[in-house]
Amino acid sequence: MQPSFWHDKWASQQIGFHLDEVNALLIDYWPQLKLAAGSQVFVPLCGKTLDLCYLAEQGLEVIGCELNQSAVEQFFSENDLPVERQTQGEHECYRTEQVSIYQGDLFRLPKEPLEAVSGFYDRAALIAWPHEMRLQYVESLAKLLPPKSIGLLITLDYPQEALNGPPFAVSDAWIQEQMSPYFEIECLSTQDVLAQNPRFVKKQVPWLTESVYRLVRR
Structure with missing residues (x-):
């Protein structure tokens, strides 16, 4: 999957993965991580997700990474946030109070901006990668995160042959097998969400589940 795929999606505003509200599972499960304010x-x-605003409202310092420049600029403009922009290596850093977004390739993001990170949140990143790129993403994420970082992962699973991703299906078995070398894993919830996803119903996908995991970097 090439960067042009995502740039084209944003250019044509084919962004069905974007939610116009804070993710309900984030609200329900984030407090269980018990991260201290600051x-x-x-x-x-991160795209332009409102989840960034929710995390900032919890008193957290939020650092995002997003490939598409338009998505980053829309986040700040749509939320009426003043923003400063600075070139940092291969990335452009957009910064306002409590939220910084590095615009550029996640795989080329240096570790330095994340040296003090103690939490992370993945709702639409893991499931954005096809099978052949997914492990590369996990390895890159693990390299960026300091040990003992605690995070929330939200995934979807369904019969992959029934629908072309993204979002791609990620099974619990894959998570346990491929991510356990890097993370302690606890599944907090798995729910049947087929009825709430008309695209999957229209394509006659037989089942669809959404799971929430608590991860701790080893």
Whole structure:
């Protein structure tokens, strides 16, 4: 999957993955992580999600990474946030109070901006990668996160042959097998969400589940 795929999606505003409200599972499960106010939290492939605002409202310092420049600029403009922009290596850093977003390639993001991170949140990053790129993402995320960082991961699972991703299906078995070398893993919830996703119903996908995991970097 090339960067042009995502740039084209944003250019044509085919962004069905974007929610116009804070993710309900984030609200329900984030408090269980018990991160102290002032903690730094990393959000990979953040887009323009309102989840960034929610995390900031919890007193956290939020650091996002997003490939598409338009998505980053829309986040700040749509939320009426003043922003400063600074070039940092291969990335452009957009910063306002409590929220910083590094615009550029996640795989080329240096570790230095995340050295003080103690939390992370992935709702739409892991499931954005096809199977052949997914492990590369996990390895890159693990390299960026300091040991003992605690995070929330939200995934979807369904019969992959029934629908072309993204979002791609990620099974519990894959998570346990491929991510356990890097993270302690606890599944907090798995729910049937087929009825709430018309695209999947229209394509006659037989089942769809959404899971929430608590991860701790080893």
